[in-house]
Amino acid sequence: MIIDNYSNINQIIAENSYSSVFLLLDTNTDNHCLDLFIKKSGITDFKKVVVKDGEESKSIDTCEYVWEYLNSNNGDRKSLLINIGGGVVTDLGGFIASTYLRGIDFINVPTTVLCMVDAAFGGKTGINFKSIKNQIGVINKPKGVLIDIDYLETLSKEEYINGFAEIYKHSLITDNVELQFKNLIKFDFREDINEIIHKYSSIKNKVVELDLYESNHRKVLNLGHTIGHAVESYSIISKNMNKLKHGEAIAIGLITELYISHKIHGFDHNEIISIKEELFRHFNKVKFKDIDQKEILKIMSYDKKNYDNAVKYVLLKSIGNPVIDQEVDNELFFKAFEFYND
C-alpha cells in the first residue's frame, strides 16, 4: 500500500486505465507542494480542485463543492482522485471519493508528518458535522499512499512537530521493543525523519490490517484520543482557549490517559513523568480550568468511539500492553487533569 517512488504511482495509473485524474489540494499544498508533485511524478494530464486550507474544509459544503467539480469536469466511475495534503485533505478527499458514484479510487499523497504516520493510512475517511470531528465518514482504503519526505521541507516547525504525538503514541502501544518509547527518543527528529516515518507508520499499518473496521484490536490506536479528541473539539468551539492542533490535543490526551492507566492498571509512574517531560519538550502546556474540564467531559459523551452510552478508554498496563474498552470514573478524569496541570 505504501508507494515509495513516483514510477509506482504512474504504474498504478497506467494499469487501471483511469478515464481522468483529479488532484485535490488545499490552498497551502497548491502553493507549496503541487509543483514538486508534478515535477517528480511527471503527471501533467490532470484537473485540479483546490479547497481552503484548515479544518473548516472538512464539511458537507466542501464535499458538495468538490462533487460538483467532478460532475462538471466529466468525472466518472473510472476517475482517480489524488489527495495531496495533510489529514484534512486526505480525510476529506477519501470521503468524497468513497461516496462519489458509490466510490471511485483514490491515492493519498501526505504532505505533513502527521498525515504520513497516521491519517493517510488506515482507510478512515470523514468530515466534521455539527462541530463533532469525523462524525460522518466511511472506512475505505486508498489505492495507495505515496510517501515522500521532500514535502516536509516547507512545513512550519509547529506543523512538523504536530505529527509527533502520534509517533509517541505508536511507540507506547507497540510490542516491538525496538520501536518503543525509550528507543524512539534516541532518534534525531530532523535527521532521521525518513526512517522514523517508515518505521512508525508500519505500526499503524499492521494494526489496521488485523482489524480494518475497528471491531476490536484497532481500538488500541485510540490511546490518547478519548480525551484528546474531545480537547481538540473543545478548543475549536470554546472562547476560553486557543484552537489546538491535533498533535497538541493528543499530547494532552496521552498524558491524562497515562495517568488514568497508572491509577487503574498500575502503569509505571516514573515512565509517565519521562513521557510527560518529553511531550512538553515539543508541545506547550495548556491551562485547563474546572469549567473547561467539565465541557470536555460533555463532548466526550458524543465521541464516536463510545457506545452503550459510556465513554470507553484505551489504557496501558505497561508500554506495549494496551487494554481497550475501559470505563473511567469522572472523578479520575478530573484527577488526570490535575496531574496534567501540575
Place this chain on the structure above:
Amino acid sequence: MIIDNYSNINQIIAENSYSSVFLLLDTNTDNHCLDLFIKKSGITDFKKVVVKDGEESKSIDTCEYVWEYLNSNNGDRKSLLINIGGGVVTDLGGFIASTYLRGIDFINVPTTVLCMVDAAFGGKTGINFKSIKNQIGVINKPKGVLIDIDYLETLSKEEYINGFAEIYKHSLITDNVELQFKNLIKFDFREDINEIIHKYSSIKNKVVELDLYESNHRKVLNLGHTIGHAVESYSIISKNMNKLKHGEAIAIGLITELYISHKIHGFDHNEIISIKEELFRHFNKVKFKDIDQKEILKIMSYDKKNYDNAVKYVLLKSIGNPVIDQEVDNELFFKAFEFYND
C-alpha cells in the same frame, strides 16, 4: 440475508446487543406500516425519525436532518437503523447508516413490490445530487432484509405495479428457464405475489453475491436502466412531461434497449413485440418528442454507469444471454424511441 419472520429480526437485535434501535420512515410508511411493524415485531423500545415521502427526500439536507436526529438521541456506533419503506427510504437510510460514525448497522424492511425485489437488496445506497439520481452513495450491504407482503396491502395499484418492471427485467436476464419471461407471465400478479417476490429477488441476490462492487457481472442488472434512468431523471426536471415512476421509466428503458439489442445482436423481434405488449398492459405509453429524446441523451452522459466518457449499455442476445459494456450509435438510440413511440 433475507429475514423471513419477525423472530429472526429480534434475534439479530439480541445477538448484536445494539445500544439503541432507530426506525427511519417516511410520512407514508409512518401512517400505513409502522403499526403493523410494531404489532408483528413486538419491538417497542425504539426512536423513530420520519422524513417526507418522495424522491426529494434522497438529499443531503435530509441526511443532515437524520444524522442530527441520531446525534441528539444518543445515536452511537452500536445503534441500529431499521429502514421501513420503499426504495427512497432504504437507499437514503442505507447511506445515512453507512456514513454515520463511519458506519452503523442497518436492516431494510421494504414496503413496496419494487423495493422487495430490487432496492432493499444489493447494498447500493445513495442520494440524488444536482438532479442526478444516486450520484452520491456507497455500496454497503444491510444486516438483513425483512420480507413481509402484508405491507403491500395499503399500496395503490400504481405503486404496486411500479415494481413489476424490475421483475420483468429479472426474467429477461436470468438463465434459469423456469423463471424466464414466458413462465413469469403465467403467474397471477396478485395471488402469487409472495412466490414472485421470493423467486425474482433471488435472481438479483445471486448476481450481487458474485459481484458486489459491480466490476463486471453485476452490470447485467442495468438492463433497461441506461435509458430508463435518464428518462426518469428527465421526467423530474422537464416541463414537457409528468414525473414518471421508476417502473414506468424502466419499462421504457427495457423496450428501447431490447430494440437496440435486436438491431445489434439479433434479439428476436417477435419476442420484443410480446414483451412490449405485456409491459403496456401495466404501464401507460408516454409520448417522446425529438427534443425530449435529445435531452435524455444528454442526461445519459452524466449517468454513473458510463465511463471513458462513453455511454455503455447492457444488451441481450437472447433471453438469459446478456452482454455488458456495449456502445450504441446515437442514430440507433433515436430509432429505438421511434420503435417505442410506434
